[in-house]
Amino acid sequence: MLVYVIRRLGQAALVLAVMATLVFIAVYAVGDPVAILASPQADQQELEAITQRLGLDRPLYEQYGLFVWNALHGDLGRSFVYNEPALTLILNRLPATLELALTALVIAVFIGIPLGLYAGLKPQSLGGHSIMAGSILGFSLPNFWQGLMLVLLFSVMLGWFPAGGRGTTRELLGVPVSFLTLDGLSHLILPALNLALYKMALVIRLTRAGTREVMLQDYIRFARAKGLSQSRVIGVHVLKNILIPVVTVLGLELGSMIAFAVVTETVFAYPGIGKLLIDSIGRLDRPVIVAYLMLTVVMFVIINLIVDLIYAAIDPRVRLEEAKA
Amino acid sequence: MSQPVLSVRDLVVEFSAREGVLTAVNGVSFDVHAGEVLGLVGESGSGKSVTGLAVLGLIDAPGRIASGAILLNGEDLTKKSEAELRRLRGRNIAMIFQDPMTTLNPVLRVDTQMIEAIRAHEKVSERAARDRARDALAKVGIPSPEERLVSYPHQFSGGMRQRVAIAIALLHRPAVLVADEPTTALDVTIQAQILSEVQQLAAESGTALVWITHDLSVVAGLADRVAVMYAGRIVEEGHVADVLERPAHPYTNGLIGSVPSRNKRGEPLAQIPGMTPSLASLPPGCAFAPRCPRADAVCKNPPGVTHAGDARAFRCFHPLIPVEAAA
């Protein structure tokens, strides 16, 4: 178990180092942020002053060396634009994105699993067919378009929810969250739904396929032959078996949900890390871009680790030591 | 004779498939008395499992019980609602299956699967149910049952898993146990052990057994009576010794001839020529005609049931035993 965790962390460190290097060089190659940062009226002297202040006058290997040295000491550099530590900048925005992604996950699970179960148990029914048709739409329509349609329908036409922003937040254990205030919640629902739709379609398909397969197994027949009620057979015997693939896939998808929040956050002007990334790329704010991507890798690793642990907890046949990563 | 605990009358089970309606069980009738063992024998696809499942009311769409009656202690199960059937399943009538590797839920502990089976029918505390589960495991010969209760199915061998399934099936001392080839997937030695254990346990609790198998040698050692199925029909029925020594139906005769121990050493194994017919393309008369050495023009008509002496019956125009014996 411990060996397993250590090995996983070692691999992660390697990925982190390689990725940070590549991104660092790539952003350097793309262009000169000074031209974007400085005011159009700035003269040569001012430009040089900015270049020097940001340390961009030094050769690439020196810049990179400094970056590595600082990174090893926990300093990922200061944003060119905001002149604040990049990490602080990101961490300040992280709760908003995490809240968005987790809410979307909850929506995807709590709506997706019951719908998938229904479609799996009654594949030939009208309801079953409708659910599957809906999930195809969820899969195939572009995410930003779904977002725009949600805004159009629920904000513009019906006026139920605001079209953008994060709304009022309240501190929970020192972290600002919006689901505790009515205003915050009403701001959260549409973007969370937007982010959830694709995953919900995925959960529905996984659950349906799993249900159909599990229902044919002998152990379901045996459970019924024991005289168990329908709710016990489905709620325990079926659900516990289909949860294994669902948890695995969703865990892996949580990472991509945080990453893909970029689109949703842009559509809904939601102040999370995704929007920060887009803005930073536009301004070639290298420290923020690199820090963002490094943080994303760390997050992926942690999530995958947690998924493996949950997986081992619900499937007694899995032994982590055996799972050669 | 006393009233049978289970009496199946003219049971017809149909599956609607793309090729049309398939009749998997076609007018099957049999009786089982308390404490009796009935062997249900036949080739793969002859409808044995479907018959067993029908008795428990476990035929799912696209299948259905089209007609017939299943009387458990005189009450017709085909007329009962799903809720009423649920209360009978596991308590009055139980079933075990062929593959012990797949009959237990892989993600639930053995105690969970046993306790839920007890509490599905009796209002007892978790603790009391647990104690009973442990005793039931001990009874089927599982060593250190207390520790085994908290194991998962994959931590048991195949034979042990089948013992757990048997323990679960007998928890409520059911009137009837349908055993669908429960030893087929096991080693011969374990097969023999389990056979004798089930026989003994069933005798203790007065449970009638319907033992489904394709292996005549199992039936020879275990059953009191045997019913031979072919293409959804019972083609011959009688006391085991009687049927095995003097088969009336050419199909039964073929089955007996293909039991390895009955063949002389060095000679090729006798086999019934041809293949199990597809239900979609059965001949109009006797279903066995295409493979039957005695078939003639008469066999283009469906043979009726001929009763011959003590509980003996068969469906054949040209039986291998003298028809004068018929009562």
Ligand SMILES: Nc1ncnc2c1ncn2[C@@H]1O[C@H](COP(=O)(O)OP(=O)(O)OP(=O)(O)O)[C@@H](O)[C@H]1O
């Ligand atoms: N769900 C189903 N849908 C369609 N046909 C079915 C279904 N289940 C069973 N059948 C048909 O019913 C017939 C009898 O099947 P059954 O499982 O009872 O055979 P069996 O005698 O138990 O054979 P085996 O020895 O292989 O277990 C088969 O021809 C099969 O095609």
Ligand code: SF4
């Ligand atoms: S009825 Fe005819 S075909 Fe059928 S088993 Fe008897 S002899 Fe053979």
Ligand SMILES: [Mg+2]
């Ligand atoms: Mg079968």
